[in-house]
Amino acid sequence: MKIVSWNCNGAFRKKYKKILELDADIYVIQECEPLNEIKGELKKLISDGIWEKGANRKGVLVFAKPDVKLEKMEWDSFGMRVFIPIMINDSFPLIAVWTTKPAYIEEFYIWQLVNSGRINEDVVIIGDFNSNAVWDKGHSERGHSIVVSMLKAMGLESAYHYVTGEKQGEETKPTFHMYRKVEKTFHIDHCFIKPEMIQSYEVLDRGWLEISDHIPVVLEMKIEGGIR
Numbered sequence: 001m002k003i004v005s006w007n008c009n010g011a012f013r014k015k016y017k018k019i020l021e022l023d024a025d026i027y028v029i030q031e032c033e034p035l036n037e038i039k040g041e042l043k044k045l046i047s048d049g050i051w052e053k054g055a056n057r058k059g060v061l062v063f064a065k066p067d068v069k070l071e072k073m074e075w076d077s078f079g080m081r082v083f084i085p086i087m088i089n090d091s092f093p094l095i096a097v098w099t100t101k102p103a104y105i106e107e108f109y110i111w112q113l114v115n116s117g118r119i120n121e122d123v124v125i126i127g128d129f130n131s132n133a134v135w136d137k138g139h140s141e142r143g144h145s146i147v148v149s150m151l152k153a154m155g156l157e158s159a160y161h162y163v164t165g166e167k168q169g170e171e172t173k174p175t176f177h178m179y180r181k182v183e184k185t186f187h188i189d190h191c192f193i194k195p196e197m198i199q200s201y202e203v204l205d206r207g208w209l210e211i212s213d214h215i216p217v218v219l220e221m222k223i224e225g226g227i228r
Contacts, residue, residue: 001025007128007214030098030128032061054082055100062096080107097127105131106142121155126191133169156192159201173203180209
């Protein structure tokens with residue numbers, strides 16, 4: 001099964017055709033406009049999709065191919081955003097993430113604690129965390145490295161770091177280019193998953209900077225019965 005996560009930097013209705021070229025089973029799109037602003041072909045494609053508001057009227061959209069069932073689960077959020085728990089094909093939970101101002105990773109830290117009884121090695125967590133180990137000092141005990149350690153204790157590891165062998169905070173492939181400039185780069189989009197479930201994981205190339213300040217990440221995961 002292929003899952004693509006991408007912060008589209010707004011106006012997804014004008015950019016969706018390019019992301020569809022990746023032929024994913026599931027798409028997790030951050031900074032997507034409200035669904036009432038989407039019409040035509042895209043509206044039909046996302047008719048069974050799930051959207052949740054984040055910041056500045058934008059939100060997270062999760063949609064999939066027709067043969068993939070998405071069922072939103074009611075986990076506790078207490079206003080923290082955006083973390084959307086979705087059951088995929090009655091098989092495994094996917095958490096779509098877009099952390100927003102002012103707390104960013106600190107909200108995920110709290111959300112993760114609140115839902116710790118629900119998070120286990122069957123869960124896939126993917127999205128724009130706006131977070132990296134290089135900013136740990138700014139978040140004290142609720143920083144990125146603590147979150148990574150807590151998820152590892154639950155059986156989940158960063159797909160990028162598992163595949164590349166790179167250390168947290170020393171990533172060589174950025175996922176975000178501030179103002180779309182190649183000299184202002186950060187690795188802030190992440191996927192956490194049970195390592196045995198990873199078939200492949202990739203950060204795509206800089207060609208995406210033509211339409212967004214983020215680069216899509218692509219997870220190919222193993223599921224029961226093989227790879228779809």
